[in-house]
Amino acid sequence: MVKDTLKSKIKNVPKKAAVAVFYLIALILAGIVVMHHNPLADQTTELMKKIMACVLIVFTCVIFGIFYDRLTVLPKELLQNRRLIWKLAKNDFKKRYAGSYLGMVWAFVQPVVTVVMYWIVFDRVFDTRSQLVAGGIEVPYVLYLTAGLVPWFYFSEALSNGTTALMEYNYLVKKVVFKISILPIIKVIAATFIHAFFVVILLLIAIGYGYYPSVYTLQVFYYSFCEFVLVLAISYSTCAIVVFFRDLQQIIGIVLQIGMWATPILWDISMLSDKMKPLFKLNPMVYIVNGYRSAVYEQEWFFEHFYSSTYFWIFTVTLFCIGSLIFKRLKVHFADVM
Incomplete structure (x- = not known):
């Protein structure tokens, strides 16, 4: 005793x-x-x-x-299985294009075609040459738009794939010895591979318009990490709930469609009134989208936006805690439902 x-x-x-x-x-x-x-x-x-x-x-x-005991289980499992996660993430990325003649080349064709399409429409057809942003800075609209679309495409793809991770790998969920907690992060990492190529395209466009990489550009890694943690935190909640409520997948699709317009991607947040700005800034993607633009052409450090950075990380950590609890609570019933 x-x-x-x-x-x-x-x-x-x-x-x-x-x-x-x-x-x-x-x-x-x-x-x-x-x-x-x-x-x-x-x-x-x-x-x-x-x-x-x-x-x-x-x-x-x-x-x-x-909930300390429950909250620390998930980070420990991810850390212990980091090598397996990396291996499965690479396999997941390759598997998407298995059987096609061009293989993984298709993963890189889509971002190039998307950017070229926006360039033709906005720069050539509509002749939208510049966008006035906060601080009175004028930037090419194509660069402004691409800097907003790059993080949004990453968020949209990672969240959609992370939400369906358990259903796609249902044969692994039924295995008792397999740590199913690593499945959502596998999907998010796989989406990161494509996002990395998107970022390269973004930087090439910036160079084409005379905005050359500087020390501020390194913040792209920081904001990419922010988005990675954010979408992972959300995915642990959504992937667990969608197993029992399949309609959530359709709801997320609608939310992403609305969210693209609620996030300053096609428009600038400085257009809003002072009363409306705080409401829109509750959307964590506003912090990330504006961050990418700051890193590429505005040349501002993330710590210059003190409250935005503080709010984002407190919100994301809280979201991760909630997601961990939901996943832990529902995990024991996954095999029975699938």
Whole structure:
């Protein structure tokens, strides 16, 4: 009895330490949010941003403290199976085009055709040569549009494929020894391969219009990572729910269609009134789309947008925690439904 108690105490040491570190980081972040001051911003809006950020921080801390054991299972499984994940992701990417004559070349033909189509329509047919963005900067509309479409195509494809990951690999879900938690991330990584080629096309277009890569361009890696974590966090919820509610797949398709217009891809957020901007910025893809543009031609660092960066990561971490709990809760019933 004494030995069991001692083992239990030793086992709880890493947990207490991890929770303490998480709370400490959250406390430091909350302090930075409270102390941050922008004299140029509206004080009422500034106060609302601080309150929203602090509420999200407290909510995340509560979830992490209560459900620590369940929340840490998923990251551990992903870390332990990282080699298998990488291998399966490459196989998944190759499998899409198996049997076709050109094979993986089709994965790269589509982005090129898409960009050329937009270039012909907007630059040649409609003669839409420039787009006035925030700060009074004029950029070629094709570059402006492509910088918004690249992250959106990645988000759309990764979320759609991640949502159906369990159903596509249903034969693996029924295997007791297989860690099915790695299936959504396999789909997201496979979508990342195509996204990487999209980014290359985007940079080539920027160079063609005279916007050469600089140190700011390195932020593309940061914003790609942001999008990767965001779509993965959402996918763990959607892939678990869609097993029991197949209509979710159609709903996601509609949401993505609406979301493209709710995100400043074809239009600029500076067109909105000051009251409407905070509402649209609740959409995390606004942060990513604007981030890609900042990295390519606006030459702004991500930490210059303090509240946007803080909100995005608090929101994404909270979403990942919720997704982990939903996936963990429903996992035991997957094999019975499929």
